[in-house]
Each structure stands twice: as structure tokens, then as C-alpha cells.
Amino acid sequence: MQLNIKIKVKGWGKMPNQFYLSTRLYFGAGARRELTNFLQAKDRVLVITDRGVVESSTLLKIEEILEESGNSREIYSDIVPNPRAATVEKALEFARDFGATAIIALGGGSPLDVAKMVSVLLTNGGRLEEYQWAGKPLQVPGIPLYALPTTAGTGSEVTRTAVIVDRNTKKGIVSEKLLPVAAFIDPELMLTLPPFITAITGMDALTHAIEALVARKSNPFTDAWAAEAIKLLGQWLRKAFAVGDDLVAREQVAIASSLAGAAMDQAGLGIVHALAGPLSSYYDVPHGLANAVLLPWGMNFNLVAVPEKYALIAHLLGKGVGESIDVAAREAVMAVHELLSDLELPANLASYLQKEEDIAQFAGEAAAMFLAKANPRVVTPEACKGILQKVLKG
Numbered sequence: 404m405q406l407n408i409k410i411k412v413k414g415w416g417k418m419p420n421q422f423y424l425s426t427r428l429y430f431g432a433g434a435r436r437e438l439t440n441f442l443q444a445k446d447r448v449l450v451i452t453d454r455g456v457v458e459s460s461t462l463l464k465i466e467e468i469l470e471e472s473g474n475s476r477e478i479y480s481d482i483v484p485n486p487r488a489a490t491v492e493k494a495l496e497f498a499r500d501f502g503a504t505a506i507i508a509l510g511g512g513s514p515l516d517v518a519k520m521v522s523v524l525l526t527n528g529g530r531l532e533e534y535q536w537a538g539k540p541l542q543v544p545g546i547p548l549y550a551l552p553t554t555a556g557t558g559s560e561v562t563r564t565a566v567i568v569d570r571n572t573k574k575g576i577v578s579e580k581l582l583p584v585a586a587f588i589d590p591e592l593m594l595t596l597p598p599f600i601t602a603i604t605g606m607d608a609l610t611h612a613i614e615a616l617v618a619r620k621s622n623p624f625t626d627a628w629a630a631e632a633i634k635l636l637g638q639w640l641r642k643a644f645a646v647g648d649d650l651v652a653r654e655q656v657a658i659a660s661s662l663a664g665a666a667m668d669q670a671g672l673g674i675v676h677a678l679a680g681p682l683s684s685y686y687d688v689p690h691g692l693a694n695a696v697l698l699p700w701g702m703n704f705n706l707v708a709v710p711e712k713y714a715l716i717a718h719l720l721g722k723g724v725g726e727s728i729d730v731a732a733r734e735a736v737m738a739v740h741e742l743l744s745d746l747e748l749p750a751n752l753a754s755y756l757q758k759e760e761d762i763a764q765f766a767g768e769a770a771a772m773f774l775a776k777a778n779p780r781v782v783t784p785e786a787c788k789g790i791l792q793k794v795l796k797g
């Protein structure tokens with residue numbers, strides 16, 4: 404593939420920049436078995452997961468490891484999608500009663516984010532909302548946290564953020580102390596994911612990578628991770644969706660998800676995630692589905708701000724080679740439309756719309772979100788309203 408795009412080099416101002424990831428990453432089939440090198444003999448291990456994982460064969464794969472290591476263990480699986488503050492408080496109480504000294508976070512973004520908060524609340528004390536709303540900093544590391552994602556999408560295993568819904572708002576807590584000690588990116592834990600979940604979590608990962616690549620705080624380190632994620636998802640997400648037991652496809656998509664997660668954690672996100680927030684908080688639209696449907700519209704809005712970056716995205720998706728920057732940039736949007744169609748995802752979310760007035764409210768909330776500030780083009784309530792009308796009215 405010929406890449407002949409000059410990306411503008413930015414000055415970095417007076418603040419030094421950094422790329423920081425303390426989490427040790429193990430990846431590939433069977434990576435989960437490395438967990439045994441981390442657990443201490445006397446550890447009381449709490450597995451935080453969800454009911455879907457408990458009902459599948461995935462939990463057994465972790466229980467086998469814990470059986471061999473001989474650790475005392477408990478399973479806590481009362482975690483639902485878009486977890487709320489009360490979910491964290493209940494899991495925290497369970498962890499305290501058990502006397503947990505290590506946590507295994509097993510699942511998608513929801514169990515991982517709850518597990519992150521339980522780990523640090525056990526050592527820092529206090530209530531979730533002190534850190535969530537008053538922005539109190541976490542002072543000390545949590546108890547050791549080991550992340551084993553069972554979906555390839557959120558990237559939570561490599562982010563400094565835990566997202567918990569409170570007062571109908573998705574509120575992130577950001578701290579380096581939320582990074583797991585180690586993450587085990589094992590495609591064997593993802594083989595039974597249904598096609599629709601594979602599609603929407605994969606599109607969440609693609610949204611992370613694309614928003615990170617064009618974000619205002621993007622830099623050469625985040626660009627490298629984001630670009631590789633886009634390339635891998637373009638090459639392998641369709642296969643993972645269509646042939647769920649293809650271990651290579653699962654592995655490549657899982658690696659892409661972690662690459663995209665670290666990139667977005669450090670570069671920021673943008674208008675798509677800002678708009679997805681109220682759709683998930685008020686209408687319970689699955690996060691990945693909201694992003695998937697919003698992504699081409701958000702890209703279309705941003706094209707004029709950073710066309711050279713969108714031309715690069717087109718090239719990474721195998722489109723626009725030999726075209727001018729502007730033509731190639733538009734082909735990036737077409738490439739995402741084609742991917743959505745191949746993944747059999749809907750073109751709009753009209754079936755979720757409850758009241759026409761919600762559109763203006765959601766637009767105002769999205770434009771005011773912290774996430775929107777990282778977007779390469781200034782995000783206004785009017786721009787958000789325009790996109791929401793297309794997405795929610797079909």
C-alpha cells in the first residue's frame with residue numbers, strides 16, 4: 404500500500420507530553436495462563452464478571468487456573484451493562500466481606516470498570532461519588548487487578564478510566580491508579596461471542612481508534628497505536644463477525660481493541676462518543692451500537708477540519724490510494740458505511756426515539772461533554788442536533 408500523506412506536525416506548547424502504560428500485556432491464544440505467575444499463594448481472589456460469562460464456558464477457563472493455583476476464590480457476577488454507582492457499592496461490599504486481596508476482572512467494559520473501582524475503593528476508602536463528582540484524587544494504588552477481556556471493544560484493560568453511570572450521566576473517573584497490573588488478551592475467551600456483540604464491540608474499538616487518530620491531543624505515539632488498530636480492524640473484523648471460531652481473526656481484533664484503547668485513553672475521543680453518551684444513559688442503546696451508527700456522521704462532520712488524517716484512515720482501510728487528500732478523506736466515510744453494512748448493523752437508531760424534544764436535550768448535553776473538547780472540529784449543540792436528527796429520525 405502506498406502511503407503518501409503529509410500529516411501536519413504540531414507544536415506541543417510548554418507542557419511536556421507523555422505516553423504512559425504501566426500495564427503488562429500478554430496476548431495470544433492461551434495468554435490467560437500467565438496469570439499464575441502473578442497470584443500469590445495466600446491471595447484471596449475475587450473474580451468480578453457478569454452473568455453472561457458465568458453461563459458460558461468462559462468462566463470455567465479461569466476457574467481451572469485458580470483451581471491449579473489453589474487460591475481461595477469467590478465469583479461476583481451481579482454486573483449489568485452501563486453499570487451504576489449502586490452496582491459498584493454492592494460489589495465493593497462483597498469484596499470487603501470476602502477479604503479480597505486480588506481481583507480478576509473478567510468480561511466486557513462493564514465488569515472491568517466496576518472491578519477497577521472496587522480495587523481502588525478497597526484501599527483508598529470513601530464512597531464512589533467523592534471521586535466521581537467531587538473529583539477527589541485517588542491517593543494510593545488499589546489491590547492488584549488483573550484484566551481478562553472477553554469482548555474486543557472497550558479497551559478498558561489499558562485505560563486509566565472507569566465509566567460509571569450516576570444521575571443519568573456516564574461519568575468517568577480518571578487516574579493512573581486504575582490501570583490493571585496486567586492484562587491477558589486471550590482470543591480463546593472470545594470464541595463464543597455472538598456475531599452481533601462481535602460487531603458492535605468491534606465498531607466501538609474502531610471508533611476509539613478513529614477518534615483518537617484525529618483528536619486534538621493525538622501525537623505520534625497515539626497515532627501509531629490508533630493507525631495499527633484501524634488497519635487490523637479493517638482486515639479482520641468481518642471475519643471475526645462471520646466466523647466466530649476463527650482464532651486468528653479473534654486474536655487480531657482483540658489486539659486492535661487494546662491498541663485502540665490505549666490510543667484513545669491518551670489522545671482523547673470526540674463527537675461520536677459525546678453523542679453516544681446520552682443515547683446510552685437515557686435510551687439504553689448499547690454503547691457499541693450507538694457509536695457504530697454515529698461514526699460515519701461524526702467523521703463526515705470532522706472531514707473539513709483534518710482531511711489529511713481522514714485520507715490516512717481511508718488508506719488504512721484499503722481505500723483512496725492514489726486519490727487527492729479530499730477525495731480519499733471522503734472514501735474513509737464510505738469505507739465505514741460498507742463495514743457497517745457487512746456487519747449487518749442498522750443505518751439508524753429510529754426505533755429508539757421516544758420524544759422529539761429529547762434530540763435538543765441530548766445535543767446540548769453532548770456538546771457540553773468533556774469528550775467533545777478533544778474533537779478536532781468545534782462541537783456545537785446545533786451540529787450535535789443535526790447528527791442526532793439523522794440518526795434518531797432515520
Ligand SMILES: [Fe+2]
Pocket residue numbers: 557607611676690694
Ligand atoms: Fe467506547
